[in-house]
Amino acid sequence: MSARDDIIEVPIEIKTSDLDELHRLIEELQEAKGIVDNTSATKRRMPSSGGAPIQNNVEERETLGIYNERDTDMLALPTKGRDKKSRQAVETGNAFKDLRKEVKDMQQTQDNLIPFITQVGSQLGFSLPFLAQGGIRLGKGIKSARLQANLVTPVKSAQVTSGLAKAGITFGKAIPYIGVAFMLGDFLVNQLPDIIAENLFGVGKRLDRRFKRVIEHEYSVGVSREEKAQIAQGYRSVITTSFVSARGATNVANSKVRALNKENLYNKSEEYML
Amino acid sequence: MITLLEHTISRLRQTKDRVNSFIDRNLVDWAETEMVTPAQKDLLQAGLSQEALDGLTINKTGFMKISLAWRYIKDGKPLHFYIEYDTRPHWIEAKGRLHGGSNFLTWEGKDGRQMFAKKVYHPGTTGKHLIENAAKQYKPFLKQRVITETNNFMKVNRL
Numbered sequence: 001m002s003a004r005d006d007i008i009e010v011p012i013e014i015k016t017s018d019l020d021e022l023h024r025l026i027e028e029l030q031e032a033k034g035i036v037d038n039t040s041a042t043k044r045r046m047p048s049s050g051g052a053p054i055q056n057n058v059e060e061r062e063t064l065g066i067y068n069e070r071d072t073d074m075l076a077l078p079t080k081g082r083d084k085k086s087r088q089a090v091e092t093g094n095a096f097k098d099l100r101k102e103v104k105d106m107q108q109t110q111d112n113l114i115p116f117i118t119q120v121g122s123q124l125g126f127s128l129p130f131l132a133q134g135g136i137r138l139g140k141g142i143k144s145a146r147l148q149a150n151l152v153t154p155v156k157s158a159q160v161t162s163g164l165a166k167a168g169i170t171f172g173k174a175i176p177y178i179g180v181a182f183m184l185g186d187f188l189v190n191q192l193p194d195i196i197a198e199n200l201f202g203v204g205k206r207l208d209r210r211f212k213r214v215i216e217h218e219y220s221v222g223v224s225r226e227e228k229a230q231i232a233q234g235y236r237s238v239i240t241t242s243f244v245s246a247r248g249a250t251n252v253a254n255s256k257v258r259a260l261n262k263e264n265l266y267n268k269s270e271e272y273m274l
Numbered sequence: 275m276i277t278l279l280e281h282t283i284s285r286l287r288q289t290k291d292r293v294n295s296f297i298d299r300n301l302v303d304w305a306e307t308e309m310v311t312p313a314q315k316d317l318l319q320a321g322l323s324q325e326a327l328d329g330l331t332i333n334k335t336g337f338m339k340i341s342l343a344w345r346y347i348k349d350g351k352p353l354h355f356y357i358e359y360d361t362r363p364h365w366i367e368a369k370g371r372l373h374g375g376s377n378f379l380t381w382e383g384k385d386g387r388q389m390f391a392k393k394v395y396h397p398g399t400t401g402k403h404l405i406e407n408a409a410k411q412y413k414p415f416l417k418q419r420v421i422t423e424t425n426n427f428m429k430v431n432r433l
Contacts, residue, residue, distance in 0.1 A: 008358050009333070009341040010409035012305070014297055014420060022290050026283055033279045259430045 140169065296427050297420060298338050304423065305332045305340055308415040313342075313408035320404065322357075329354065330405070344405045359401040367393040 147161075200207040230236040314327045329346040346354040368391075369375025383389045 006347070006352055007343050007345045008354055008405050009343045010405055011335065011339065011341045012409065012413065012416070013340075014301060014338045016293070016297070016420075016424075022286055026286050026290075029279055029283045029286070033283070036279065260426060 137172070140172075292431070293424055293428065294338065297424060300423065301338065301340055301420070302332050302334055304419045305342070305416055308419045309342060309408070309412040312412060312415075313405075316408065316411075317404055320402075322404075326353070326357075342405060342409045356399070357402055358405060359403075361396075361399045361401075363398040364396050365393055366396050 199205060201209065227236065310330055310332055314330055317327055317330070318324070325348075326346045330342070330344050333341045333343045335341050344354050344358070346352075346357070366379065368377055368379045370377055378390045378392060379394060380388060380390050
């Protein structure tokens with residue numbers, strides 16, 4: 001209680017005990033950091049000067065632990081082929097790095113192989129009609145060969161010869177249709193679903209499931225001439241942000257309440273409202 | 275390890291500063307809501323005039339420091355002192371016409387008669403300590419408000 005000249009005052013001071021604890025914690029951490037700094041900077045004591053003896057047998061020192069990397073790399077630095085005075089960084093071996101490299105190589109191989117297979121497949125698809133034409137020619141060739149052979153040395157049955165020829169021709173004629181059927185099947189089974197999915201469910205398309213665009217919310221705010229005039233003359237400010245809590249006092253209060261109730265702050269239906 | 279420690283230290287410091295400045299920014303508002311308004315209601319019921327209650331305010335005196343202040347001056351007299359603190363026994367004398375007053379003091383006696391005197395002895399008054407009591411009474415509410423608001427702030431800002 002104090003009376004300052006012509007006024008009565010009761011001083012009130014806020015002392016945050018939790019924050020004092022925080023301050024103490026910071027100090028303790030600072031001390032810990034100092035200890036760590038000193039430890040890393042202290043030179044190792046040699047056995048001759050009273051330090052612990054150097055352990056040569058690595059097997060005895062080995063510990064069991066998930067972070068024990070000495071299983072693969074026993075030495076932190078290579079002992080051979082390195083200039084001791086060099087300050088260049090030395091990359092030590094690491095099993096995880098090797099595994100990652102292996103996976104990367106496999107990925108590279110697959111990346112190279114898949115276009116090759118695709119190319120072969122497409123070549124085959126294109127060559128099927130030509131193969132069909134070849135089949136027709138083959139059938140005709142068989143027929144003519146048989147006829148010529150019949151002229152030289154008649155076979156047992158002319159009907160058999162003509163039947164074979166007809167079969168060859170029929171098969172040859174069917175080959176293009178078979179090729180087209182294969183191509184059509186491939187298109188229907190593999191390519192058409194992708195095209196449909198891309199056009200319906202793709203980015204920004206009608207059935208894009210990631211967000212639903214409400215077009216009225218996007219343009220309705222700015223279309224009124226009165227509002228445009230207000231914006232142009234500076235009577236109204238437009239906050240263009242997707243962060244709901246930055247749009248005004250009401251939303252700030254709402255977002256705080258939502259945050260306290262552990263609800264979702266980002267109402268997607270309001271995302272496009274200015 | 276050292277980087278992690280440094281990071282943790284700086285983050286803790288930042289958090290402490292942010293919370294402190296948040297409390298400092300809003301302390302006056304909270305005190306007005308939690309202390310001044312209910313204290314004014316109580317004092318109004320105790321018989322103080324609205325004019326006297328208007329002088330009850332919160333002043334900011336420093337970082338995270340405020341004071342509940344009262345100032346009520348009428349006819350050039352600091353009445354807030356006379357109400358709040360004890361007054362000593364003293365003599366009251368008539369001013370006299372030469373000094374712009376009257377030559378006699380007058381008042382109505384206990385039996386209803388008009389009394390006159392040149393000077394009277396006032397035995398003094400006991401201070402009501404209204405502000406001191408109000409500060410004692412409503413300080414815990416302010417404390418609770420600070421705790422609640424700080425917790426909300428830390429939740430919202432994920433500190």
